[in-house]
Amino acid sequence: MIKHFANFEWKQFFRSTYWQKSIALNILLGFFAVYMMVSFLVMGVAIYPVLKDKFPDKNPLTIVNGVLFFWFLTDLLMRFFLQKLPVMNIKPFLILPLKRNKIVNYVLQKSALSFFNFLPLFAVIPFGIMLIANDHGTLTGLVWIAAMLIFTLIINYLNFIVESKSAETELSFLPIIVIALALFALNHFNVISFSSLLGSAMNAIVENPIFILVPIALLIGVYFTNYKILRKKLYIDEGVKAKTQEASTTNMEWTRKFGSIAPFLQLDLKLITRNKRPRSSIFILLIGLFYGLIFYPNPMYNSWEWMFVFVGIFITGIFMINFGQFIPAWDSGYYKLLMSQNIKYKEYLNSKHSLMIMVSILMFILSIPYVYFGWKILVVHFAALIYNLGVNVYVLLYAGSFNRKKIDLTQKAAFNYQGTGAVQWLVGIPLLFVPVLIFLLPYYTLGFEAGVATLIILGIIGVIFHQKLMTLITKKYLQSKHKMISAFDQSN
Structure with a gap:
C-alpha cells in the first residue's frame, strides 16, 4: 500500500502544472538547499575544534547541550513558517475500501522524510563523529546523535500540532510568536532556565543511555496526537463542508x-x-x-x-x-x-x-x-x-x-x-x-x-x-x- 501511495504522489508532483511553470524557482530552491546543507556540514565539523580553542577548560559537548534550547526553539519557528503540513490528495482514496489508519500513518511517516529533518543531520552527525574521534567514546557519540534525531522528529510532529491549532485563529502566526517570545523571555530572565534544564537532560541521556527512553516516549506521544487530529479530519464531509462567517461592511x-x-x-x-x-x-x-x-x-x-x-x-x-x-x-x-x-x-x-x-x-x-x-x-x-x-x-x-x-x-x-x-x-x-x-x-x-x-x-x-x-x-x-x-x- 505504501508503494502505491508513493507512486501516486510521485506522478502527482511531476505532472502538476506548478512543477512545469516553476522549474526556475525549483532550481533556485535546490541551490539554496545545497548551500544550507554545506553550511550545516561545515558547522558540524568546525564547532568542536572552535569551542575547544575558545574554551579550553570546558567540555565542548556540555557547551553545545547548553544551547540546544535555542536550537530547538529556532527549529520550531522555522518549521512553522516554512514547512508544510504533511498532506496528500486523499479525497479519491476516501471512496475506496482502504483503511483510514493506513492513509493517516502514511501521511505522518512521510513527514519524517522532510528536508527539515535531514538538514540538522549534516551538523549532528559530523559533531557526533568529532566526539568519537576526541575520546568521548563511541557510545557517547552514537547516543547523542540518536537523541538529537529523536528530538528533531519530536519538533517535526509538534510543529504540525501547533500549526493545526493556529490555523483555527484569525492571525495564524501570532500564537507561535507569542509562545516563542514567552519561552525566550522566561529563559533570558532566569524565571525558568530552559537552556539549563534541556542541557542537563541531554547530559543525563549521554551519561545514562537508558534515559533516551524519555524522548522516545515523547515522540510516540506527539505522533499519536497528530494521528488523532488527522484521523478526525479524514472524512469527505470535512473536505466539502462550506465555511460560513458573518460578513461585515463599511462605507469608508x-x-x-x-x-x-x-x-x-x-x-x-x-x-x-x-x-x-x-x-x-x-x-x-x-x-x-x-x-x-x-x-x-x-x-x-x-x-x-x-x-x-x-x-x-x-x-x-x-x-x-x-x-x-x-x-x-x-x-x-x-x-x-x-x-x-x-x-x-x-x-x-x-x-x-x-x-x-x-x-x-x-x-x-x-x-x-x-x-x-x-x-x-x-x-x-x-x-x-x-x-x-x-x-x-x-x-x-x-x-x-x-x-x-x-x-x-x-x-x-x-x-x-x-x-x-x-x-x-x-x-x-x-x-x-x-x-x-x-x-x-x-x-x-x-x-x-x-x-x-x-x-x-x-x-x-x-x-x-x-x-x-x-x-x-x-x-x-x-x-x-x-x-x-x-x-x-x-x-x-
Whole structure:
C-alpha cells in the first residue's frame, strides 16, 4: 500500500502544472538547499575544534547541550513558517475500501522524510563523529546523535500540532510568536532556565543511555496526537463542508476626499482588511517599525552609517515593498472584470501609488523616536522616505507590469511563495541595495551630508516628474493588459 501511495504522489508532483511553470524557482530552491546543507556540514565539523580553542577548560559537548534550547526553539519557528503540513490528495482514496489508519500513518511517516529533518543531520552527525574521534567514546557519540534525531522528529510532529491549532485563529502566526517570545523571555530572565534544564537532560541521556527512553516516549506521544487530529479530519464531509462567517461592511466615507481614485482606494483597503494574504501587509508594519532595534542599539553599527540607509529604506518602505511588488496581482481574481469596466488605468495605478505613499509617510512619523540613538538616524530616515516616494514607488509600479502570476488571497501569508515569480526576486535589488550604493559614492568623497543630499535630490526629482512617470508606466500596463488577463486566467 505504501508503494502505491508513493507512486501516486510521485506522478502527482511531476505532472502538476506548478512543477512545469516553476522549474526556475525549483532550481533556485535546490541551490539554496545545497548551500544550507554545506553550511550545516561545515558547522558540524568546525564547532568542536572552535569551542575547544575558545574554551579550553570546558567540555565542548556540555557547551553545545547548553544551547540546544535555542536550537530547538529556532527549529520550531522555522518549521512553522516554512514547512508544510504533511498532506496528500486523499479525497479519491476516501471512496475506496482502504483503511483510514493506513492513509493517516502514511501521511505522518512521510513527514519524517522532510528536508527539515535531514538538514540538522549534516551538523549532528559530523559533531557526533568529532566526539568519537576526541575520546568521548563511541557510545557517547552514537547516543547523542540518536537523541538529537529523536528530538528533531519530536519538533517535526509538534510543529504540525501547533500549526493545526493556529490555523483555527484569525492571525495564524501570532500564537507561535507569542509562545516563542514567552519561552525566550522566561529563559533570558532566569524565571525558568530552559537552556539549563534541556542541557542537563541531554547530559543525563549521554551519561545514562537508558534515559533516551524519555524522548522516545515523547515522540510516540506527539505522533499519536497528530494521528488523532488527522484521523478526525479524514472524512469527505470535512473536505466539502462550506465555511460560513458573518460578513461585515463599511462605507469608508473618508476616502471620498481623494476624488477620482476613491473607488479604487476603497477596493484596495477592503481587499487588505478582508483577505488573509494581503492582510499581512498590515501586521508586517510592526515588524518593519521595530527592525531598527536590531541594529541601532548595537555600538558596532554606529560607525557603519551606510547601514542607516538600508534600515531607513526598509522601515519607511516596508508596506510599499510588501504590497507594491504584487501589483496588480492582488486583483488577479477579478482582473478581467475590472479591465472590462469603463475605467481610466492611470487612476487605478494612482490609487495604488497614493496608498503606498500615505503608509510610507506614516511609517516615517512612527519611526521618529529612533532619534534617541542619534540625529543622523532621523536625517537618514527622512532621506530614505523621500527616496522611496520619488524613486522606489515608481520602480515597484513599473515592475508590476511584468507580473503574470495569480495570487490566492485566501491562503496564509507567512512564507507563502504562491504567486511569486522572477519579478519579486529581482525587484529587491534596486529597491534595497541601489540606494545604499547611491549614498556611498558621495559619502566617501564629500561626506555624510552629501550622501543624504543625493538621496533627497533624487527623490524630489521623481516627485516633480510624477505625472510623466505615471504616464509612461500606464502605457506599459496598457501594453501588457491582455497578456496579464490571459496569465491570470490560468491557475498557478
